Amino acid sequence: MSKNFKYFVLIISFFIATTSLLHISPWRSDPIMTWKLNVNYWLTVVLLPLDSRPPCTQFVEQLGQITGIRVLLPQQELLDNYQTPANKKELRIWLRQVSSQADAAIISTDMLIHGSLLASRLSMGSNEDTNEVLDLLTVIHQENPYLKMYAFNIIPRLLIADNQENITYQRNMLKYSVIKDQVYTFENAEDIKTTHSLEKQLPANVIQHYTALYEKNTTLNLALLNMVEQGTLAGLVIGQDDGQPFGIPNMNKQQLQHQLSQKPSLANKVFITRGTDEVAISLLGHIVMENSNDRPKVFVMYSDHDAAQIIMPFMPHTVAKTVQEKMRIAGAVEAKKIDDADFILYIHVGTSNNQSTFSSSAEQVRTLLDQGYRVALVDLTEHFQVSETLLPVLLAQKVAIPKLIAYAGWNTTSNSIGTAVTQASIFTKALKKDGNLAEIMAIYKENLEFLTARFLDDLYYQKEINPYINKQLQRRKIDPYHLQTVYYQTNIQVQKMMVSKANHLLREGLVNYPITIRTDQGLEQIIITDLETQTYLPWQRTFEIWIKPTLALTAIKKS
Incomplete structure (x- = not known):
């Protein structure tokens, strides 16, 4: 798809996207419909994303807005478009120019070297690209010594990259690894x-290319680690793409962990974690806590006693290990007592064997919310089935889900936990600053809109609409990962279905649930009255959506 056609589709999508707008409220109220939140930003962060997908760009920008951070992103035309890599040279120029305007930077080396995450799986960057990027980071540090640069680099996934050359050997290469x-x-x-x-059985060149990918990656990670030690980088996250408990990527990760263990001074600057798409989100949370010297206290709860030790799909270790990793990057500490915590991280792990416990889990969440605890819900599923999620049970049992301070259930365990921990951490941090009714409502509005996007995307789109549309396409012999000429009509279908789901969510889960907020004038109550949504497919595939909910909030008038 040409870039001109892409922008035409996006513009048309915004104009034709049906919106859901309801007004259902029996409360006497003073409507406060719109605000300009965080006009005076307290921090500016440059984001050079992993790729152009919403989790890597939009999520970071929206979470920054909650806490008053301005996030600077490259122009869309410089970024990748699915299988077309980004304009690496222009991005390097942009990064050097914009760095003087910022307090901190989150930089994907995969984007700068290869042009995107997908391009990095094929090792499309050369040794010259790698050297140019390392030199660029050094130059930017010299030109902007007060800029805190945080880089992240990804250990490639266990499964060999998807292309015509590799597809025949994927299964045996996975087994070999x-x-x-x-x-x-x-x-x-x-x-x-x-x-x-x-x-x-395997061609020697396929094995050589696969193993060389990890060798080059380890060499780069060691170079970046040294740059942290020298002070060029303020921090580094080494993420691990989709994996299993065993595989060559794990061997590389263990090698890096051994190197890091020899450098105790880097313990709170370099993090090795399972995860990819959410790493920039986690780094944003880290920057917030570093700049505010505020470490959130988190009480961790699981929906059942087995949940913590389950190893979920695409993960090399347990759920509990992932929680520890994501909290550590965010600068959070685990609270031993529930009343000492800034928020509760409630981890639901749905499987085909524990669905009889969902109702009691929903009641547990209700009790926590009714007692005034701030709850961030991670809604994990073993088989990515809607029947394994907790959110529909919460809706059915009339639990006040707008009182949740975070929700995530998208893609992998690390994606969801990293997102929920960061959202909850920065939201609770934002609320520690006193403000009048309009100011506090504005913070809640930003957080509630991100929360609503997660409800709509993580549950309704990923677990219901996406599988349904994929089956329809496959019946027509159309690859959901290469929409081509059916992109436009598929996009329209997605929009219509999302509007229906948004109306359902508003009617069944959002309106008529008062939220108590604290202002400098005391306690107030607000409710959600209206919801509009804009949605489109950002790439030529159905795997993800771009979604922007807009909520109307109303302050309930005191009698």
Whole structure:
């Protein structure tokens, strides 16, 4: 799809997107419909994203807005468009120019070197690109010594990249990678035999390219780690793309962890974590806490006693380990007592075997909210099925979901936990500053809109609409990852279905649930009265959506 056509589609989408707008409220109220939030930003952060998808761009910008941070993003035309890499050279120029305007920067080295996450899986960047980017970071630091630069680099996923050359060998290469790690760990004779057998079945150039990908990645990560040690970078996150408990990516991660363990001075500056799309979000949370010297206290709860130790799909370790990693990046500390916490991180792990417990979990969430606790809900699913999610049960049992301070259930466990921890951390931090009714309502509005987007996207789109549309397309022999000529009509269908879901969510879950807020004049109550949504498919595939809810809030007039 040409870029001109892409922008035409986006413009048309905004004009034709049906919006959901209802007004359902029996309360006597004073409407406060619009505000200009955070006109005076207290921090400016440059974001050089991993790619152009909403989680890597829009999410960070919206979360920054909640806490009064201005996020500077490159122009859309410089970024990648699905399988078309970004304009790397122009992005490097942009980054150097804009850095003088900022207090901090979040920089994806994969974007600067390769042109996107997808391009990095194919190692499209050269050694020259890598050297130019390392030199660029040094120059930017020299020109802007007070700019705090936080880089992040991704260890490639376990599964070999999708292209015509690799597709035939994906299954055997995955097996080879897993057994290679098992041999390294256990030295089992049968595994060694299997490794030799696979090496005979797989082309030597495919194995060489796969292993070279991780070797180059480790070399780059070590160079970035040294830049933190030298003070060029303020911090570094090394994320790990989709994996399993064993595989060559885990071997590389362990090597880096060993190197890091030898440098105790970097303990709170360099983080190695499972995750990709949410890393910039987590770094934003880290920057907020570093600049405010405020570490959120979090009480962690699980929906059942087995949840913490489950290893979810695409994850190399347990849910509890992921929680620890994401909290550490955000600068959060675990509270031992619930009443000592700034918020509760409630982790629901839905499986095919524990659905009988969902009702009691929903009642537990209701009790926490009714007692005035701030709750961030992570809604994980073992098989990415709507039947495994907790949110529909909360809606059915009339739990006041607008009282949640965060919700996430998108894609992988690390994506969801990282997003919820950051949203809850920055929102509770924003509320610590005194403000009048309009100011506090503005903060709530930004947070509630991000919360509503997560309800609509993480549940309704990802668990219901996306599978439905994919089945329709596949029946017509159309690849949901390559929409081509059916993009426009698929986009319209998505918009219509999302409007229906937005109306349902507004009617069943958002209106008529008063939210108590604290202002400099004391306690007040607000409610959601209206919801408008704009939605479109940002890429030529159905995997993700761009969505922007706009809420109307009303302050309830005191009798």
